[in-house]
Amino acid sequence: MTKSIMIVGVGGQGTLLASRLLGNALLKANYDVKISEVHGMSQRGGSVVTYVRYGESVDSPIIEKGEADIILSFEQLEAARWLPYLKATGKIIVNTQCIDPMPVITGQATYPDGIISSLKKIADVLPVNALELAMTAGNPKAVNVALIGVMASQTEIPYEVWIETIKETVPEKFLELNLKAFDLGYAKN
Amino acid sequence: MQKKLMIGNAAVAEGLKDAGCRLVSSYPGTPSTEITEHASKLNDPNLYCEWAPNEKVAVETAAGAAIAGARAFAAQKHVGLNVAADPLYTMSYIGVNGGLVIAVADDPGMHSSQNEQDSRHHARASKTLMLEPADSQECYDFTKLAFSLSESFDTPVLLRLTTRIAHSTSLVETKEDEKPAVKEYEKNIAKNVMMPAMAIKRHVFVEERFDKETEWADTCEINKVEMNDTKIGVIAAGITYQYAKEALGDKASYLKLGCVYPLPVKLIKDFASKVETLYVLEQLDPFIEEHCKALGVKVIGKEKFTKLGEYSQTMIKEKILGEKNEILSTDIDVPGRPPVLCAGCPHRGLYSALKQLDVFVSGDIGCYTLGALAPLQMMDTTICMGASVSSLHGRNKVRPDESKKSVCVIGDSTFIHSGITGLINIAYNQTNSKVIILDNSITGMTGHQQNPTTGKRINGDPTTAVDLESLCKAVGINRVIVVDPYDIPATKKAIEEELSVDAPSVIISRRPCALLKEVKHNPPFTVETDKCVGCKACLKIGCPAISIKDKKSQIDFTQCVGCGMCTPYCKFDAIKEGK
Numbered sequence: 118m119t120k121s122i123m124i125v126g127v128g129g130q131g132t133l134l135a136s137r138l139l140g141n142a143l144l145k146a147n148y149d150v151k152i153s154e155v156h157g158m159s160q161r162g163g164s165v166v167t168y169v170r171y172g173e174s175v176d177s178p179i180i181e182k183g184e185a186d187i188i189l190s191f192e193q194l195e196a197a198r199w200l201p202y203l204k205a206t207g208k209i210i211v212n213t214q215c216i217d218p219m220p221v222i223t224g225q226a227t228y229p230d231g232i233i234s235s236l237k238k239i240a241d242v243l244p245v246n247a248l249e250l251a252m253t254a255g256n257p258k259a260v261n262v263a264l265i266g267v268m269a270s271q272t273e274i275p276y277e278v279w280i281e282t283i284k285e286t287v288p289e290k291f292l293e294l295n296l297k298a299f300d301l302g303y304a305k306n
Numbered sequence: 307m308q309k310k311l312m313i314g315n316a317a318v319a320e321g322l323k324d325a326g327c328r329l330v331s332s333y334p335g336t337p338s339t340e341i342t343e344h345a346s347k348l349n350d351p352n353l354y355c356e357w358a359p360n361e362k363v364a365v366e367t368a369a370g371a372a373i374a375g376a377r378a379f380a381a382q383k384h385v386g387l388n389v390a391a392d393p394l395y396t397m398s399y400i401g402v403n404g405g406l407v408i409a410v411a412d413d414p415g416m417h418s419s420q421n422e423q424d425s426r427h428h429a430r431a432s433k434t435l436m437l438e439p440a441d442s443q444e445c446y447d448f449t450k451l452a453f454s455l456s457e458s459f460d461t462p463v464l465l466r467l468t469t470r471i472a473h474s475t476s477l478v479e480t481k482e483d484e485k486p487a488v489k490e491y492e493k494n495i496a497k498n499v500m501m502p503a504m505a506i507k508r509h510v511f512v513e514e515r516f517d518k519e520t521e522w523a524d525t526c527e528i529n530k531v532e533m534n535d536t537k538i539g540v541i542a543a544g545i546t547y548q549y550a551k552e553a554l555g556d557k558a559s560y561l562k563l564g565c566v567y568p569l570p571v572k573l574i575k576d577f578a579s580k581v582e583t584l585y586v587l588e589q590l591d592p593f594i595e596e597h598c599k600a601l602g603v604k605v606i607g608k609e610k611f612t613k614l615g616e617y618s619q620t621m622i623k624e625k626i627l628g629e630k631n632e633i634l635s636t637d638i639d640v641p642g643r644p645p646v647l648c649a650g651c652p653h654r655g656l657y658s659a660l661k662q663l664d665v666f667v668s669g670d671i672g673c674y675t676l677g678a679l680a681p682l683q684m685m686d687t688t689i690c691m692g693a694s695v696s697s698l699h700g701r702n703k704v705r706p707d708e709s710k711k712s713v714c715v716i717g718d719s720t721f722i723h724s725g726i727t728g729l730i731n732i733a734y735n736q737t738n739s740k741v742i743i744l745d746n747s748i749t750g751m752t753g754h755q756q757n758p759t760t761g762k763r764i765n766g767d768p769t770t771a772v773d774l775e776s777l778c779k780a781v782g783i784n785r786v787i788v789v790d791p792y793d794i795p796a797t798k799k800a801i802e803e804e805l806s807v808d809a810p811s812v813i814i815s816r817r818p819c820a821l822l823k824e825v826k827h828n829p830p831f832t833v834e835t836d837k838c839v840g841c842k843a844c845l846k847i848g849c850p851a852i853s854i855k856d857k858k859s860q861i862d863f864t865q866c867v868g869c870g871m872c873t874p875y876c877k878f879d880a881i882k883e884g885k
Contacts, residue, residue: 128645129865140311140475150311151441152475155417156336156753161673162850163645177552178441178474178545181620183631197638205632216862217853218643222845223681226641235638248864257864 119172121180122268125199126191127216128165131261134286135189136167138265142282143171146274153178162219164195189268191247191260192216193232200236209240210267212247212260243267243305250301259298262287266302276303309477314467315340317442317478318381318409321449323350326485328376328404330355331367333723334752335383336418337472338411342381343755346764352485357755357764360691360723365390365408369397372406372462373498375489377453381409384425385690389724394462395432396500399508401460403489405453411467414589415616418751420671420690422615424590429464429567433512435519436464436567437528438544442476448564450483451528459515459522466566468589470545470616520568528564531577535559538626539581541574541594541605545617546587552619554626569597578603585610585626589617647676649851650820650827650867652746655791657684658847658871659798660713665805668701668714670694670725673750673819677715681848685715692716692724695741699728702737710805713740713813719749719757722772726781732810733782740804740811741783743774744791747818754822778812785811792817792871820867828868829884833859837880844875 122139126132136152143150148171155165168180182201188209190196196211203209211233220226229235236242250263262283269279279299287295312320318341322330332342334357346355358364361382371378382390387410394408410428413419429436435455439448445467452463496504523529538558540550547562561577563569578584578598586595586607595607610625611617623629647654657677660667661684669675669685670693678685689697694714702709716725721743732739749755756762761771778786785807789797797815804811818825830851840857849872851865859880861872866884873881 127643129648144309144311144477149477150475152311153470154473155469156340156473161645161648161676161751162643164643175476176548177619178470178476178548179618181618181631183633184620194640194643197636198640198643200636201633203634205634216850218641219646219680219848219850220641220644222850222853223848224842224845225680226639229638229640232638235636239634239636 119170119175121185122169122187122189123180123185123199123202124167124169124189124191125195126165127195128162130191131258132165132167132191135261135265136169138262138282138286139169139268141286142269142274142279143169145278145282149173149175151175151178164198166199187268187271189264191264194218194228196236197229197232200240203240207241208243208271209236210243210245210264210271211236212264213244214248214260245302245305247302250305251298254298254301255294259294262295263298263302266299267305269299270303270305309479311475312442312478313340313473313475314439314442314445314471315473316344317445318449318465318467319344319348320478320480321446322379323348323353324480324482325450325453326377327353327379327407327453328488329368329371329378330380331358331364332381333358333361333364333386334749334755335386335411336752337413337469338381338383338386338409338467339752339755340472341409342764355764357757359758361386361390362392365393368406368408369393372402372404373400373491374403375491376404377486378404379407379409381411383419384410384412384423385419385421386410387425387428389691391428391432394428394434397462398432398434399500399505399512400498402456402462403491405456406462407449407452407456407465408462409465409467411469411472412590413469415469417469420688422590424593425466426566426593427591429466433516434462434464434567435459435565436466437564438466438566439471439564440544440547440562441471442474442478444564445471446478446480448528459519461515466544468545516568520571523565523568523570524572526565529570529573530562530564531573532560532562533580536580537582539577539584540587541577541584541598542587543594546589549617549619549622550587553622557627563594566594569594571601574598574603575601578605587611587617587622644679645676646679646848646850647673648820649849649865650869652791652815652817652820653677653744654682654847654849655794655797655817655871656715656742656744656815657682658794659791659801660684662798663802663805666708666712668694668698668712670714670716670720672717672720674715674717674744681846691720692728695725695728696731698739698741699732699735699737702739709738713742713801713805715742715744717750718743718745718747718759718774721774722758726777729778729783729812730781738808738810740801740813742801742813742815745774745814745816748822750819754819774814783810783812785809786814787811788814788816790817791815792869794871794874820869828870830863830866830868831861831870831872831884832882833861834880834882837878839878841877843877844872844881847872847875
């Protein structure tokens with residue numbers, strides 16, 4: 118059975134590292150893996166999405182509406198945007214951080230209130246203040262790894278596999294920070 | 307060998323190394339860029355890699371190496387192949403000595419492109435064999451196969467990727483084979499000099515080659531039949547094959563095409579005879595479908611499936627099986643999040659100055675095309691690489707009175723790619739055109755590639771840098787000035803002055819991209835809330851780090867790089883430098 122995880126956020130938030138970590142952990146856990154993401158223009162502060170699919174044998178690298186088992190959202194508005202992609206039985210992890218998109222900044226649109234409570238009415242939502250976790254770990258840039266920690270606790274991949282993957286993927290200089298951020302996220306559930 | 311996760315582009319690069327390719331010359335373009343980047347990072351002493359000034363130069367460089375006897379390669383995005391079409395069409399006549407493989411990456415859905423062209427038409431028009439892989443393993447395998455096909459059929463080979471193949475990651479097993487040596491070069495005017503008398507004969511060869519290639523396509527291993535339930539038959543290639551498999555599984559039988567030009571004949575007729583209803587699933591144009599219909603094979607294609615954008619498993623499942631996914635929905639009104647110029651982007655300063663001058667802006671291809679979006683909206687036209695300069699000249703010829711209210715904007719890399727020829731035309735054929743070069747010391751949109759103006763080669767080695775000021779003067783532009791776009795008032799004043807002059811000018815707006823590693827950022831600026839009156843004047847600059855919370859302006863410290871471009875917009879002195 119193929120499982121589908123989506124990582125969504127705003128270009129520049131570090132979703133690409135998150136998907137690389139997830140992919141490597143899945144590979145280590147002996148799954149067939151396909152990951153799809155788009156580079157280029159949308160990376161410049163636009164809405165970005167990475168699809169990760171794994172199982173015995175994976176065909177399509179993309180995830181469509183109603184197909185995601187887990188959505189990991191780096192930002193609240195993006196959680197609302199990508200919600201239709203979640204399976205009715207799926208789980209959505211939402212970083213509580215809000216980043217105004219340009220139409221909100223210019224006043225053409227408003228940032229909706231109460232996103233998390235609206236989402237909770239129809240889906241299984243796990244809100245996380247990942248920026249706070251990253252700051253506790255020592256650097257706001259570790260938001261992505263803290264969120265990966267939260268998501269890791271929701272998958273069947275063993276904890277040790279994750280730690281090994283982080284050690285292999287993250288540069289030595291940032292390793293301690295990232296392991297700390299990961300653990301803080303992992304303990305969140 | 308252990309399997310590794312690789313994006314399709316990296317797998318192509320690994321294939322180049324293991325095929326014994328000697329030379330890679332490319333111009334960056336999403337979604338093809340990482341092929342050449344990855345090839346360079348492999349650090350193989352036998353695999354020389356470079357960024358060329360444009361795709362035509364890249365393909366010609368590879369052609370020269372191939373004729374000289376070495377396996378050679380060039381990569382570009384779909385529109386890049388238009389620039390390189392000239393050498394491609396004639397290399398099809400010349401053929402090769404060492405193998406020549408040209409990758410072209412199409413972008414269905416236009417994630418990062420100005421059109422949605424289907425490059426398979428280039429294969430047909432240039433009569434060049436084209437392969438299309440369906441995952442990273444095939445990217446690797448087909449790259450290696452492409453070189454041997456190139457040499458056995460005496461043809462360049464096109465390797466067609468699409469965004470979802472180029473940028474999708476899947477498992478790859480690599481295998482090092484014996485690499486061919488550089489072949490002997492023998493002078494052969496009849497084969498390698500394409501003037502009419504020789505080309506007439508080579509055209510005969512091209513048509514004969516096509517017949518041989520078609521025979522091969524009918525029996526080759528990469529055109530595969532998978533028989534399951536025979537009620538539904540599907541012909542597909544590349545990513546669409548994966549979507550079809552995901553949607554239909556063993557409820558359908560498949561003819562998966564690895565070679566999309568020339569297309570097989572007998573194989574298609576034979577497969578069609580074994581299934582009840584036959585679908586051709588292909589993104590963009592009815593390329594395979596028209597071939598089938600011309601053979602008299604009854605297929606369902608574009609009457610049921612769109613020519614627009616990307617396909618997906620859901621779409622195929624719905625249209626063929628009538629099954630729909632259950633979809634969650636909320637009543638949250640979700641505003642869009644279009645891409646924006648980054649916080650600290652020097653282009654923002656330049657556009658802010660242009661906005662104050664209210665001029666016509668002829669635009670070009672790069673990060674700075676984002677200046678067309680709100681709130682700056684400082685772009686009137688964008689066509690293709692280099693067109694900003696040449697089309698401004700055309701406009702100024704027919705609307706000379708407005709030339710003092712018109713400029714064009716073009717990035718450093720794009721200017722070298724094909725802006726310089728337009729500038730030569732301005733100098734030669736005399737318009738008072740005002741050309742603004744946005745020199746941010748890098749090729750930005752494709753993710754920071756070096757170019758001839760940066761003084762560094764693909765691997766970071768120092769090299770000679772084009773001196774833009776001298777270059778512009780050398781082609782006959784006497785007025786060349788340099789401004790710092792972070793200083794918006796000074797930039798505005800300088801452009802205003804150039805607009806008033808009856809002569810062509812080049813204004814170089816120079817400031818490195820804020821995302822470059824070597825660019826030092828200042829501490830984030832802050833808003834003194836008691837001074838802020840909530841007038842929103844600072845929002846006019848369109849910086850993603852500035853927003854309004856509780857009727858006061860605020861600066862997001864995770865985004866702000868301390869460029870200070872916003873400060874002149876605040877009349878109440880509320881924006882303060884960070885500490």
